[in-house]
Amino acid sequence: MSVHDELTSVQRCLDDLFRSVGRLEQQLGGGGLEMRRVRTDADHLRESLALLREAAPGLGQPRRPDLVTIPDTPYDSTLWTDSDDEGLGARDRHAP
Template identity: 90%
Template structure:
């Protein structure tokens, strides 16, 4: 699943939790414990909202810095001390 799908799933679960807490509150009344449960559920919803805002930043792959390569030919003097790879030296032949 993608991050967006996971966040949507968590949002649905928190919505279900809020409905369940509301039903419990109707049955049990607004006691101190019930207010704490309501506050905790609200904090979860707020935290998820903050995570949703940060998620695009967290999930975007970081693009590497681009490096421009000029179209001009390389200086041939750069290659004077190297052999042709795989072919051996110029003044010798393969065994």
């Protein structure tokens, strides 16, 4: 079985656990210390599985690079005083 299949299987089991814990809370009440511990432990398992999915190579969502904001204001024209206009040739020459 592949890692992806194993993680999916564990996720299904955790989903079943959460449903069972929810039913148990309804029957026993959620205020007791023991019930809160079971709920907290189940939450920790879910968080741990999410971290494991992110850490597993090739299984997490494809990560996009951080976006860079480009301002709408015009650039300083002195940045291009020593360059030619690409494709247009030099300023003081004519195209052949």
